[in-house]
Amino acid sequence: MRDRLQAELHFPPGFLWGTATAAHQVEGGNRNNWSAWEALGGGRIFGDHVSGRACEWWDGRAEEDFARAASLHNNALRLSVEWSRIEPEPGRWDTAALERYRAMLDDLHARGLEPMVTLHHFTNPLWLEERGAWLDEETPRLFARFAAKVAEALGERVTLWCTINEPMVYAAQSYLIGHWPPAHRSLDETFRVAAQLVRGHAAAYRAIKAVRPAAQIGFAKHQMTVAPGTPLIGHLGAGLIHYLFNEAIFGPFNGRRLNFLVRSVSIPEARGTLDWIGLQYYAAQHIYLSRSPGARLPRLEMRAPEGRPRGPRDWGELAPEQILPRLKHLYRLVRQPIYVTEAGVPDPDDSLRPAYLARTLRAVWQACMHNYPVRGFFFWSLVDNFEWAEGYDPRYRFGLYGVDFQTQERTERRSARLYRAVCAANALTAAIVREHAPEAFDVIFPTPQPVE
Ligand code: GAL
Numbered sequence: 001m002r003d004r005l006q007a008e009l010h011f012p013p014g015f016l017w018g019t020a021t022a023a024h025q026v027e028g029g030n031r032n033n034w035s036a037w038e039a040l041g042g043g044r045i046f047g048d049h050v051s052g053r054a055c056e057w058w059d060g061r062a063e064e065d066f067a068r069a070a071s072l073h074n075n076a077l078r079l080s081v082e083w084s085r086i087e088p089e090p091g092r093w094d095t096a097a098l099e100r101y102r103a104m105l106d107d108l109h110a111r112g113l114e115p116m117v118t119l120h121h122f123t124n125p126l127w128l129e130e131r132g133a134w135l136d137e138e139t140p141r142l143f144a145r146f147a148a149k150v151a152e153a154l155g156e157r158v159t160l161w162c163t164i165n166e167p168m169v170y171a172a173q174s175y176l177i178g179h180w181p182p183a184h185r186s187l188d189e190t191f192r193v194a195a196q197l198v199r200g201h202a203a204a205y206r207a208i209k210a211v212r213p214a215a216q217i218g219f220a221k222h223q224m225t226v227a228p229g230t231p232l233i234g235h236l237g238a239g240l241i242h243y244l245f246n247e248a249i250f251g252p253f254n255g256r257r258l259n260f261l262v263r264s265v266s267i268p269e270a271r272g273t274l275d276w277i278g279l280q281y282y283a284a285q286h287i288y289l290s291r292s293p294g295a296r297l298p299r300l301e302m303r304a305p306e307g308r309p310r311g312p313r314d315w316g317e318l319a320p321e322q323i324l325p326r327l328k329h330l331y332r333l334v335r336q337p338i339y340v341t342e343a344g345v346p347d348p349d350d351s352l353r354p355a356y357l358a359r360t361l362r363a364v365w366q367a368c369m370h371n372y373p374v375r376g377f378f379f380w381s382l383v384d385n386f387e388w389a390e391g392y393d394p395r396y397r398f399g400l401y402g403v404d405f406q407t408q409e410r411t412e413r414r415s416a417r418l419y420r421a422v423c424a425a426n427a428l429t430a431a432i433v434r435e436h437a438p439e440a441f442d443v444i445f446p447t448p449q450p451v452e
Pocket of ligand 1: 022025165166169222280342380387388398
């Protein structure tokens with residue numbers, strides 16, 4: 001045990017340590033496609049919750065939470081700007097909103113936190129939603145115009161830009177599965193939206209570079225571990241989902257077509273528009289062929305195998321070490337520096353999060369040690385927040401700090417203390433794990449086995 005207690009897993013110098021947040025989930029008082037959807041009720045969102053005041057970032061609490069991030073010895077923070085605030089009507093720019101974001105960015109810098117700014121994190125202005133959102137042909141151009149405006153107004157304070165958060169999740173949830181607005185269920189529309197998001201990214205990349213040549217621009221891609229549950233069909237299903245969800249979108253960035261098997265399209269302007277890529281990893285999904293009672297046909301189902309640690313509902317298996325193969329795979333697809341732009345776990349009582357975080361970080365460290373260019377890590381999330389269709393369902397608490405949404409009171413969780421110690425040391429050490437996540441100690445620092 002004494003030797004194991006000396007172990008120190010050091011991260012590269014200059015590694016960025018932060019947390020990730022998104023405007024609609026924390027700001028409060030937004031008017032966009034999501035707030036309109038929330039207002040409809042009817043079970044669209046857990047408990048018919050509305051985002052409401054969220055974490056009150058817009059009205060001043062952002063700075064209080066930035067102070068918390070700084071207390072964690074973070075040197076970066078990922079946040080998003082809300083398109084509907086900055087451009088409330090097409091072509092009309094709200095200078096007061098830009099001023100508020102400027103103040104937030106100044107506050108981050110004053111606290112030694114390098115901002116990473118996301119331009120699209122699932123929400124659309126209502127005027128855009130009404131004209132068909134990303135199905136509309138003009139949207140990539142309108143998005144690039146918005147990106148240029150933000151880069152002009154805020155670009156002195158921002159180097160790291162994330163154009164779009166999880167394009168495949170947005171396309172699938174909103175146009176295939178239909179859980180998110182506008183709740184369509186169409187394979188054709190899903191494909192068209194994914195293609196438009198690629199065009200939007202490419203147009204925004206060029207628009208930002210024209211204004212701020214030194215900007216470093218990428219997007220954030222959710223990558224799932226997809227494994228077969230049942231033999232044969234499970235294998236085929238897993239291979240298919242892995243390709244469609246994890247790989248297809250990168251075709252145009254490598255000079256190939258965006259190929260969704262049943263349809264493909266060429267988007268040549270996407271080539272060369274990634275300075276970095278963001279990895280978002282949460283869970284492993286296993287693919288089963290299953291038949292629900294009364295159904296005539298079996299269907300593919302994603303879930304965690306029995307007996308494995310799992311998240312709520314269809315969250316999947318909690319498999320933190322799987323971030324390592326996801327990092328390696330993403331690097332093979334993109335060959336650019338990687339930021340982990342999100343990783344986290346829904347865990348209201350913080351019983352899983354410290355070990356989950358420590359095990360995740362060990363895997364990220366392994367990637368760094370194997371010379372994968374991982375430049376930073378943004379944990380999801382700094383504070384509990386509004387979790388989209390899950391609303392404020394108490395099972396979906398992700399924060400290093402808990403939030404009481406009645407009183408806005410924050411409570412520091414054990415995982416925050418773990419993260420603070422890691423970020424201060426730029427290392428995951430045995431002493432830190434022993435103190436803050438002892439339940440993960442033997443997994444992270446296993447007893448050396450004698451050589452036979
Ligand atoms: C991501 C998303 C975040 C957050 C997180 C936790 O897919 O980008 O906004 O909701 O999942 O579920």
